[in-house]
Amino acid sequence: MEGKIIVVTSGKGGVGKTTATASIGAALALEGNRVAVIDMDIGLRNLDIVLGLENRIVFNIVDVVNKRCNLSQALIRDRRIENLFLVPASQSDNKDVLTTLGVQRLAKQLKSEFNYVIMDSPAGIEKGFENSVVAADEAIVVCTPDVSSIKDADRVIGLLYARSITPRLIVNRIIPEMVVRGDMLSHEDVMDILSIDLLGLVPMDDQVVISTNTGVPLVMQNQSLAGQAFRRIAKRINGETDLPIQVPTMKTGIWSKITQKLGLTK
Amino acid sequence: MLNGFMKKFSGKKSSKETAKKRLQFALVYDKLEINEMTLESLQKDIIEVISKYFEIDTKSLQLEVQRERDHELSALVFNTPILCVKKNKAYNAQKI
Numbered sequence A: 001m002e003g004k005i006i007v008v009t010s011g012k013g014g015v016g017k018t019t020a021t022a023s024i025g026a027a028l029a030l031e032g033n034r035v036a037v038i039d040m041d042i043g044l045r046n047l048d049i050v051l052g053l054e055n056r057i058v059f060n061i062v063d064v065v066n067k068r069c070n071l072s073q074a075l076i077r078d079r080r081i082e083n084l085f086l087v088p089a090s091q092s093d094n095k096d097v098l099t100t101l102g103v104q105r106l107a108k109q110l111k112s113e114f115n116y117v118i119m120d121s122p123a124g125i126e127k128g129f130e131n132s133v134v135a136a137d138e139a140i141v142v143c144t145p146d147v148s149s150i151k152d153a154d155r156v157i158g159l160l161y162a163r164s165i166t167p168r169l170i171v172n173r174i175i176p177e178m179v180v181r182g183d184m185l186s187h188e189d190v191m192d193i194l195s196i197d198l199l200g201l202v203p204m205d206d207q208v209v210i211s212t213n214t215g216v217p218l219v220m221q222n223q224s225l226a227g228q229a230f231r232r233i234a235k236r237i238n239g240e241t242d243l244p245i246q247v248p249t250m251k252t253g254i255w256s257k258i259t260q261k262l263g264l265t266k
Numbered sequence B: 001m002l003n004g005f006m007k008k009f010s011g012k013k014s015s016k017e018t019a020k021k022r023l024q025f026a027l028v029y030d031k032l033e034i035n036e037m038t039l040e041s042l043q044k045d046i047i048e049v050i051s052k053y054f055e056i057d058t059k060s061l062q063l064e065v066q067r068e069r070d071h072e073l074s075a076l077v078f079n080t081p082i083l084c085v086k087k088n089k090a091y092n093a094q095k096i
């Protein structure tokens, strides 16, 4: 097998990298792929808790890279979603314990065992970022429609281009009401400014918080609009390149509220 | 919804338009590490030079830095309507 390594990055913190990694990873597995999600945020591990796998950690990525265990020992298999695996970050080390060489060696092994390897990068553009992108075949940049997030995304896009990676963009936490009012940049505005290809648009959604509260992957909640957006993103990554990008719209009518609750709106 | 219309009619700029303008400026300045003052004084100098040869409309001219993502290049784009050529200058230039 010769899988693909995709890094999820953003520059700015708290824009939804971990949410995106967990959701896209889970959705790609639901599509029938063998998927590994890797938490590269050494010292601030989160991906395990977002996915509800925190109780099952024995070894972590630093153990694997430093050969204290085999890859298979560090891989946590998700029991709800077939073919989804997690390599957790270490909580005690700092970001400098990994070397790019060590990461590259691990990446090679991961590629031979998985269709998709999704790397959740830490915020920032220092060592942790370096380690996350060093083995990447593709990159996803996540931003929110606010000025500082877009500015940081622009910086990161430049760094990725310098490595000959052409990233694709996810705009997260879109609030349609504010876009209509003219108080939030629309995805067209963001595209104008960043001029890169769009991979998907994800609305602000209470279900994201609920999903992380319970540790149930967002894409398993059928009524979640953000979850649906991530499933479409995964399909697009998985070769359905014609799948149109849906723009989040205001859902105010009573009928759409009901169908949303029942999970009928797709 | 109504809010959006009100803003359009009252002619007040929406906050996202301000955000977009600010961002576009900020990104160009970051990359080139120049500031607005440098651009302004460049614009003044360019006007001075061009005015030797052409009658130009100084009010509607635009100086812009355009970014080309793939090549990591920036282009300086100067846009101005020419009102007319200053005859004697053009002639003198030809003689030289």
Ligand SMILES: Nc1ncnc2c1ncn2[C@@H]1O[C@H](COP(=O)(O)OP(=O)(O)OP(=O)(O)O)[C@@H](O)[C@H]1O
Pocket (backbone or CB within 6 Å): A010, A012, A013, A014, A015, A016, A017, A018, A019, A020, A041, A046, A121, A122, A123, A172, A173, A174, A202, A203, A204, A205, A206, A208, A209, A212, A226
């Ligand atoms: N579409 C969304 N709707 C509502 N809340 C969201 C959405 N996306 C992310 N969030 C929330 O925003 C917060 C930050 O998300 P997340 O942890 O995924 O960001 P991050 O980029 O990984 O952060 P860090 O840089 O710290 O690693 C979380 O509380 C998450 O639940």
Ligand SMILES: [Mg+2]
Pocket (backbone or CB within 6 Å): A017, A018, A019, A041, A046, A120, A121, A122
């Ligand atoms: Mg994170």
